[in-house]
Amino acid sequence: MKAAVCEAFGKPLVLSDVPAPSIGPEEVLIRVKACGVCHSDLHLVDGDWKDWGTPLPIIPGHEVTGVVEKSGSAVTGLKPGDPVGVPWMQYACGQCAPCRSGAEMLCAGQKSTGVTVNGGYAERVKAPAAFTHRIPEGLDLVTAAPLLCAGITVFAPLRRAGNLAGKTVAVAGIGGLGHLALRMAAAMGARVVAILRGEGKSDLARQMGAREVVDTEKEKIGSRLSRMGGADLILLTGISAKLFEQCIPGLGPNGTLVVLAAIAESASLIPAGLITGQKAICGSVIGTRDDMDAMLRFAADHGIAPMVEHYPLDQVNEVLDRLRKGQVRLRAVLTP
Ligand SMILES: [Zn+2]
Ligand SMILES: [Zn+2]
16 A cells, blocks of 8 residues: 655655555455544654654554544444544553543653654554444544544544633634634534634634634734633644734633643743632643544534645655645645
8 A cells, every 4th residue: 555654754655555554353445545644643753752752664643534444353333435534642551541441642651643653644554342433424524634633633622611602712813723712612502712823813813703703913812812702721822922912811710721732842921820819821732533533423413624735645755845845735635
C-alpha cells in the first residue's frame, strides 16, 4: 500500500510502498478515505517531540476516517463496510488511576495513532476495534476527518462546562480548532464571541455562529469581554503566549480559560487577579471515547462539518510546508 513515512525527524516524509498492516483478533483493518493534517503532525515530523519515544519509521496522521475492510475474529461491533474514524488515542490501559477515574485520555500507557503506532497518511490503517469510532450517517467521511482531533479537542471542554445556554463563550484563534469551536458552542446555545487578529476571518467567524467579533489589532480582549459581563468560558486555540495573557482579563466571575494550543513559550500573569472572581485556568487534551461518540453524534445532528482544503496524499510534504508557513486557512485533509 502507498504510505507517507517519517524515516527521520526534520526530513520530508518518504512516499513509499509498504506492506498493508495485518490485524489481530481484536483489531480492524480500515481503508482510509481521508486523514486530516493536525499541527501536532508538524511537531512530530519536525522532531520537536523526539524525546517522546516515537519509533522510526512511522506513518503519521491521527484524524483518520475510512471504511472497515476486515475485522478480527473477536470483533463483534464492527463489520466490513462500516464507516469509521480512528483518533489520536488508540489504547488506554483501563487500570491506572486516570483510566479508573474516567479520564482515559490521561493514561500514561496510552498508544497514540501516528505518534507511537502507524497512522493514517496511508491507504490503510489498523486499530483496535474498541478505540475505533463509528461515523454516524449524515457526516461526509472526507470532511469529517478533522473531527477526530480538532473536533474532540474543542467539544470535550464545552461538554465538560455543562449547560452553556445563554453563557458567554469566547473562542480565541480561528483556525482548524477555532472554527469548529464556534459552530459547536453556538449549537449548544452559548453567546459566542470570536477573538481574532485582523479582518481576514471576521465574516467567517460570524458565519460559524459568532455574535461578536473582537479584533485584537483594534481593541483589548479584556475590556471588550468585560463590557459583556466577562466570559464564562474561553477556549484558547491560538498558539500565542501574548494571546493567553490578553485573554485572562476577559474572564468573568467563575470564568475558566481552557488552553488547547501547545504554546511553548512563557507567559506572565498576576495570580492575585484570579482570586476575586474565582477565575480558573486549565488545560484540556482530546477527550474520552464517550466524548468522541457524543461529539460525532452532535456534529451529525447539527450539520457541523469541518471546512477543509483537499490534497492528494502525494502532496503531503507541500501540505506540511504550507502548515509550517501558516498558509493553511483552516484545515487540510489528505486523501490517498
Ligand atoms: Zn491533532
Ligand atoms: Zn491507563
